[in-house]
Amino acid sequence: MKKVKIKKVTGRIEILKAMPYKGVMVYIRRIDKDIFEYIITYKGQVYSSYLIMKPKKGKAKLTKVEVNKSAAVIFAGAVSTIDTFVSGESAKKNFDKAFEDKK
Numbered sequence: 001m002k003k004v005k006i007k008k009v010t011g012r013i014e015i016l017k018a019m020p021y022k023g024v025m026v027y028i029r030r031i032d033k034d035i036f037e038y039i040i041t042y043k044g045q046v047y048s049s050y051l052i053m054k055p056k057k058g059k060a061k062l063t064k065v066e067v068n069k070s071a072a073v074i075f076a077g078a079v080s081t082i083d084t085f086v087s088g089e090s091a092k093k094n095f096d097k098a099f100e101d102k103k
Helices: 064-098
Strands: 013-021 024-031 036-040 045-052
Touching: 013 064, 024 064, 036 064, 045 064
Parallel strands: none
Antiparallel strands: 013 024, 024 036, 036 045
């Protein structure tokens, strides 16, 4: 049997962070060099958004500080989305409770 040589494999998608927020998993990814995306699942639905961050003029790629700031900005978007879902549910519950039949 011939031995298989393992080659170094590089990818175009990198997971920067995966963590829960209010019980919802948030995945922050970098695609290629300049696209940052969050992915969340909430009640069986997948939600995502992205932003494109270009390096400073004359630079070929983002610095570590720029990558971290970009990840923080896209994470803030994920948090805002989750907060909107959670507050929308509690607002609906309060509305339903206020107008339920009281017998």
